[in-house]
Amino acid sequence: MDVKLRELPIWILMQDFIPKGIAVVFQKGYYQYYKYLSMKKGNVAGLSMVLAAYVLFNRCRSYKELKQEQPSEYH
Amino acid sequence: TLPDNAVPGGTLCRRRSRVLQATRIFHTGQPNLAPVPPLPEHGGKVRFGLLPEEFFQFLYPKTGVTGPYVLGTGLILRLLSKEIYAITPETFSVISTIGFLVYIVKKHGASVGEFADKLNEQKIAQLEEVKQASIKQIQDAIDMEKSQQALVQKRHYLFDVQRNNIAMALEVTYREQLHRVYREVKNRLDYHISVQNYDASEGTRAHDKLGGEACGAEHLCTAGEGNSRQVHCRSKAARKEGSSSASYVNTSIPIKTARNS
Numbered sequence: 001m002d003v004k005l006r007e008l009p010i011w012i013l014m015q016d017f018i019p020k021g022i023a024v025v026f027q028k029g030y031y032q033y034y035k036y037l038s039m040k041k042g043n044v045a046g047l048s049m050v051l052a053a054y055v056l057f058n059r060c061r062s063y064k065e066l067k068q069e070q071p072s073e074y075h
Numbered sequence: 076t077l078p079d080n081a082v083p084g085g086t087l088c089r090r091r092s093r094v095l096q097a098t099r100i101f102h103t104g105q106p107n108l109a110p111v112p113p114l115p116e117h118g119g120k121v122r123f124g125l126l127p128e129e130f131f132q133f134l135y136p137k138t139g140v141t142g143p144y145v146l147g148t149g150l151i152l153r154l155l156s157k158e159i160y161a162i163t164p165e166t167f168s169v170i171s172t173i174g175f176l177v178y179i180v181k182k183h184g185a186s187v188g189e190f191a192d193k194l195n196e197q198k199i200a201q202l203e204e205v206k207q208a209s210i211k212q213i214q215d216a217i218d219m220e221k222s223q224q225a226l227v228q229k230r231h232y233l234f235d236v237q238r239n240n241i242a243m244a245l246e247v248t249y250r251e252q253l254h255r256v257y258r259e260v261k262n263r264l265d266y267h268i269s270v271q272n273y274d275a276s277e278g279t280r281a282h283d284k285l286g287g288e289a290c291g292a293e294h295l296c297t298a299g300e301g302n303s304r305q306v307h308c309r310s311k312a313a314r315k316e317g318s319s320s321a322s323y324v325n326t327s328i329p330i331k332t333a334r335n336s
Contacts, residue, residue: 035118035119036118036119036127037118038114038115038118039114039115039116039117039118040114040115040116040195041116041117041188042188042191043117043118043121043124044124044184045119045121045124045125046118048124048125049121049124049125049127052125063159066161069161069163070158070161071158071161071162071163072158075156075157075158
């Protein structure tokens with residue numbers, strides 16, 4: 001991408017958060033994902049990538065509660 | 076938006092008129108709807124079912140082949156050591172579940188794919204049949220049109236036959252009438268001849284008393300319906316008739332020769 005990793009938060013905040021812009025972002029993301037979906041000889045990757053992303057997302061959301069399950073105190 | 080179509084492998088896809096890379100400009104100009112490009116055989120490549128190939132290619136110039144693997148290993152070790160991901164009893168259930176799923180997919184993935192491919196092929200074959208049937212229909216219609224056009228070229232045969240028929244009918248009626256004329260004329264001449272014969276016979280019977288056949292030579296006879304239609308007659312009345320009939324008969328001959336020529 002043209003954006004450096006360091007500048008990522010600034011770059012995100014730089015985008016104007018109008019509904020049309022957000023829709024365009026989602027469309028772009030979908031079209032990036034589209035090439036893993038539309039093929040004649042299908043793959044499990046099209047589905048599994050979505051599920052893995054969902055798992056990760058939920059883990060990130062519930063990280064605070066899961067922090068209590070850590071067996072050792074100091075790491 | 077358009078409804079989803081099932082694609083082999085159980086994944087869903089949505090048909091769009093054009094698929095663009097997200098880095099390029101998006102939806103400029105009129106979308107070209109008419110010739111929808113066919114689906115690619117194998118879509119974007121993915122390793123381990125999770126990581127797209129582009130990631131590996133992205134790291135290849137800097138780190139070579141083992142770069143992403145080392146990165147992955149480092150990340151996993153860091154997660155474990157820092158206990159960002161803690162090993163709990165749940166971990167083992169996760170491992171067994173994912174292991175089971177991977178085993179199932181590896182074992183039966185290909186056959187499921189083939190089954191779905193077969194279903195798709197059946198659908199396509201049906202559509203192809205319909206297309207071929209309509210093409211054949213249209214081709215048959217074209218051929219029939221061509222043959223009918225060719226028939227139109229041959230119409231003159233029909234007209235020739237009709238003309239021949241009419242000509243034959245005309246000739247038949249002409250000959251019929253000619254024959255009738257001949258018969259009528261012959262009738263009249265026969266009448267006169269028989270009258271004369273009768274008179275002559277009267278005369279001979281009367282002259283028999285005188286005993287002489289000199290005047291018996293007035294017997295007249297007509298020739299049969301042979302080749303010549305000449306009627307020999309000597310009496311004046313008959314000659315009158317004969318001239319007229321001769322004119323009849325004589326006119327027939329030039330016509331007959333004309334017909335024969």
